[in-house]
Amino acid sequence: MVDVEPVEKEIQLLDANERRLDGRALDELRPIKIEAGVLRRADGSAHVEWGGNRVLAAVYGPREAHPRHLQDPARALVQCRYNMAPFSVSDRKRPGPDRRSVEISKVTSEAFSAVVFTEQFPRTSVDVFIEVLQADAGTRCAGITAAAVALADAGIPMRDLVTACASGKIAGKVALDLNKEEDNFGDADDRAADWGDRPLADGRPPHRRRVRPSDEALDRRHQADLRDAEGGAPPAVLHRGVR
Amino acid sequence: MDSSAARRELVIPGDVIETHGLKPGEGTYVEGGKVFASLLGIRSEHGGYVDVIPLTGRYIPRADDDVVGQVVDLGPSHWLVDINSPYPAPLHATESPWRVEFGETSHFMDVGDSLLARVISVDETKRVQITMRDQGLRRLTGGQIVEISYSKVPRVIGKSGSMISMIKSYTKTQAFVGQNGRIWVDGDPKDVIHAVRAVHMIDENAQAAGLTDAVEDYLAGAYGRKEG
Numbered sequence: 001m002v003d004v005e006p007v008e009k010e011i012q013l014l015d016a017n018e019r020r021l022d023g024r025a026l027d028e029l030r031p032i033k034i035e036a037g038v039l040r041r042a043d044g045s046a047h048v049e050w051g052g053n054r055v056l057a058a059v060y061g062p063r064e065a066h067p068r069h070l071q072d073p074a075r076a077l078v079q080c081r082y083n084m085a086p087f088s089v090s091d092r093k094r095p096g097p098d099r100r101s102v103e104i105s106k107v108t109s110e111a112f113s114a115v116v117f118t119e120q121f122p123r124t125s126v127d128v129f130i131e132v133l134q135a136d137a138g139t140r141c142a143g144i145t146a147a148a149v150a151l152a153d154a155g156i157p158m159r160d161l162v163t164a165c166a167s168g169k170i171a172g173k174v175a176l177d178l179n180k181e182e183d184n185f186g187d188a189d190d191r192a193a194d195w196g197d198r199p200l201a202d203g204r205p206p207h208r209r210r211v212r213p214s215d216e217a218l219d220r221r222h223q224a225d226l227r228d229a230e231g232g233a234p235p236a237v238l239h240r241g242v243r
Numbered sequence: 244m245d246s247s248a249a250r251r252e253l254v255i256p257g258d259v260i261e262t263h264g265l266k267p268g269e270g271t272y273v274e275g276g277k278v279f280a281s282l283l284g285i286r287s288e289h290g291g292y293v294d295v296i297p298l299t300g301r302y303i304p305r306a307d308d309d310v311v312g313q314v315v316d317l318g319p320s321h322w323l324v325d326i327n328s329p330y331p332a333p334l335h336a337t338e339s340p341w342r343v344e345f346g347e348t349s350h351f352m353d354v355g356d357s358l359l360a361r362v363i364s365v366d367e368t369k370r371v372q373i374t375m376r377d378q379g380l381r382r383l384t385g386g387q388i389v390e391i392s393y394s395k396v397p398r399v400i401g402k403s404g405s406m407i408s409m410i411k412s413y414t415k416t417q418a419f420v421g422q423n424g425r426i427w428v429d430g431d432p433k434d435v436i437h438a439v440r441a442v443h444m445i446d447e448n449a450q451a452a453g454l455t456d457a458v459e460d461y462l463a464g465a466y467g468r469k470e471g
Contacts, residue, residue, distance in 0.1 A: 043299070043301065044299065061301070061329065062301055062329045063301075063329050064329055064330070064331070073368050074368075115256075117272070117281060120303075121303070121329065121369070122367075122368050122369050123329075123330070123368060123369060124329040124330075152255055152256055152282075152283040153283065153299065154299060154300070155282060155283060155284075155297045155298065155299035155300025155301070155394070156282075156300070157256070157270065157281040157282050158256045158257075158281060159256065159257060159272065159274075159279070159281065160256055160257030160279070161255060161256055161257055
């Protein structure tokens with residue numbers, strides 16, 4: 001395919017003071033705003049604004065699992081669907097599941113299966129729907145964050161709130177929470193989902209981390225976690241109520 | 244009672260809960276000797292346990308719960324009843340107040356009919372059995388059903404039934420509060436409207452202090468008098 005918009009391939013992603021294009025430091029996140037209880041008909045819901053990302057998550061259940069043969073007599077299923085709206089990106093995305101969204105859905109449902117007390121609701125399913133309304137890199141992380149808040153809003157018992165953050169390499173340096181330009185023109189990217197606000201290295205079971213990022217990226221995330229825990233800039237969580 | 248009424252502490256899943264020597268109760272879990280909240284809710288201390296009272300959630304049936312159900316399917320010797328939970332509850336013909344011949348279940352209750360029932364048992368795979376063979380349990384033929392969040396049912400009932408009996412005495416209606424968050428109200432249509440508004444008031448302001456007084460003020464205003 002031919003590039004429709006000719007873009008400059010050489011972009012200076014870091015300036016001399018290690019500031020990024022939008023003025024952030026390497027370990028700085030974009031502004032986050034989370035609102036819970038935004039959908040009336042869902043059991044739980046949340047809307048997340050994370051930089052340029054706009055993500056909506058809805059949770060239904062626990063409810064009877066269909067089709068019946070999927071039911072597990074010992075525990076609940078956690079089923080996820082990650083979907084990008086056709087208008088969420090600048091080139092229209094062909095609607096429907098593709099290889100990328102199927103994989104993200106699978107990994108997301110595994111991340112939540114690990115924290116939800118599924119054994120309390122045998123034979124049921126908890127259905128999580130993540131809709132990306134506007135994408136600006138790191139949508140799966142914003143989606144996981146939104147889904148975690150929506151699950152809490154639905155009153156589903158779980159060990160902790162799952163949070164997620166992307167990281168990547170730009171201009172040879174590891175940076176947190178890449179935006180679109182850094183994602184497109186940077187050197188590499190990966191992401192990790194984690195439980196809540198406790199530090200990473202406290203002897204938690206290994207299923208906490210789905211993707212194993214480089215030690216440097218983990219270290220940066222750890223530092224960001226600690227800064228949040230010390231009251232640096234925690235995301236504002238609003239609760240609007242069910243009705 | 245205790246200090247939890249004065250200090251309402253909101254917790255989210257994963258929050259550490261101070262036990263003050265009490266045992267971990269519902270809505271909590273223990274890991275590495277610490278107690279954490281597993282639900283979004285209010286921390287409460289009751290009977291030697293620290294619980295988290297959920298703000299929202301689905302109703303999970305328990306033995307001896309009173310429920311308001313609706314028939315969703317028929318079998319030759321049972322009805323399948325929706326009790327507002329993830330698990331449908333079969334009501335066997337022998338647990339009904341009538342003598343039902345095999346294949347004649349629809350003569351007594353059909354799909355769409357509402358009923359008052361009680362949960363007999365729930366096993367570990369959450370298979371539910373319900374009965375109508377007890378006093379006050381029957382098929383409903385009139386009135387209105389209000390649906391609220393099941394976690395607010397204790398507030399609708401009030402301490403030893405004070406709230407619901409106040410609503411009943413003001414509005415002169417009959418009412419049955421199901422643990423599954425469904426409330427049946429019957430009486431004069433005007434009175435039912437006031438009773439339903441009072442229930443919605445409780446549903447929306449379940450965490451407020453002095454709720455009984457607020458509801459009494461509303462009912463006294465609606466009926467222009469204070470009940471003795």
